Amino acid sequence: MAVLKNFRLETEPVLRIILEFDQKPSLKSFTLKNPYRVVLDIAKVRGVSKKEVPVKKYKIKEVRLAQYKPEVLRLVIEGEEELMYGVRVNGEQVILEVWAKLLDGEKIVLDPGHGGKDPGAIGAGGIAEKEVTLKLVLAGKDLVEKLGGKVVLTRDKDIFVPLPQRVKIANSSEARAFISVHLNAATDSTARGIETYFKAGREDSESLAAKLQKQLINEFGFKDRGLKTATFYLIKNVRLPAVLAEIGFITNPEEIKIVNSSDGLSRFARALAKALLKS
Known part of the structure; x- marks a missing residue:
């Protein structure tokens, strides 16, 4: 089982979320609609307390982190409109970037x-x-x-x-x-x-x-x-x-x-x- 050691986020203007574990994590990502969400499920993680971080900036409403299942940690980013994202694993670190088409048409x-x-x-x-x-x-x-x-x-x-x-x-x-x-x-x-x-x-x-x-x-x-x-x-x-x-x-x-x-x-x-x- 992995342990979440650190969780932090930055929003300028791409939302970047960094999660650090004590071992390399296994994960899957997907999007949902109504409302628009980016979801990241990280397997074999437990014991994480629920976190809700209001963002209300750059078309991103909120970031939520909680145990979805006893051994699955779920990270949800909710947006005002459809969100794009990219995720990468760097050793024991997961970096998720989420953004809206803020300059669409410009x-x-x-x-x-x-x-x-x-x-x-x-x-x-x-x-x-x-x-x-x-x-x-x-x-x-x-x-x-x-x-x-x-x-x-x-x-x-x-x-x-x-x-x-x-x-x-x-x-x-x-x-x-x-x-x-x-x-x-x-x-x-x-x-x-x-x-x-x-x-x-x-x-x-x-x-x-x-x-x-x-x-x-x-x-x-x-x-x-x-x-x-x-x-x-x-x-x-x-x-x-x-x-x-x-x-x-x-x-x-x-x-x-x-x-x-x-x-x-x-x-x-x-x-x-x-x-x-x-x-």
């Missing part, structure tokens, strides 16, 4: 700054801005699409794309928003923080910039350098709500280490997805 353009012969800024350890922006954008694309959205990229590999071509891609996309991703740079390696640019007089762009900046600061915890206006070629000529975000300083060793990590990529993806959610 379409955005993501623009990883620089590329090809244009490396962008060169940061601590010789890393090029073009490498990090592409990694960030691809991570963001994965999560947005997971949540039901569609993403158009101005580049998906290390190639040079002229600015007019990026504008053309955006303006012909019929998307809801354009987000250009960059990293800042300075001669002072202690310069730090996140800032987001938009074109003055564009209320739609300013609203998008404010939402994105707020979520980036929430996720990374970096210094908030605020919203700024500019006449950069892209945000000046893209007709969609358009912003350019500087995700920390590539010349700051501490910030680039965080941004360029797998955790940093996940933080950016979560910030992007939450900024796109309709309030």
Whole structure:
């Protein structure tokens, strides 16, 4: 018989539930309707007290954990609508991810700054801005699409794309928003923080910039350098709500280490997805 050692959950915006046992568990999963539920049955587990955790966020109502049968532990996630899920076993740990199609029908353009012969800024350890922006954008694309959205990229590999071509891609996309991703740079390696640019007089762009900046600061915890206006070629000529975000300083060793990590990529993806959610 297995013993449940730990149970925890996170909701940002994919619900992640981690269950840790003292031995590798055996399980099966399925979905039910009326109401919509994701169910995970874990065999040969007993003695777990009933838990009910209200979520009421991201279309997920509640998480329930209880003994379904004397030797079967049942985990139920109830949603307001149909839920998607993925489950994996990592040794003695079960990780269940559950999400709703929160961005269903939404379409955005993501623009990883620089590329090809244009490396962008060169940061601590010789890393090029073009490498990090592409990694960030691809991570963001994965999560947005997971949540039901569609993403158009101005580049998906290390190639040079002229600015007019990026504008053309955006303006012909019929998307809801354009987000250009960059990293800042300075001669002072202690310069730090996140800032987001938009074109003055564009209320739609300013609203998008404010939402994105707020979520980036929430996720990374970096210094908030605020919203700024500019006449950069892209945000000046893209007709969609358009912003350019500087995700920390590539010349700051501490910030680039965080941004360029797998955790940093996940933080950016979560910030992007939450900024796109309709309030």
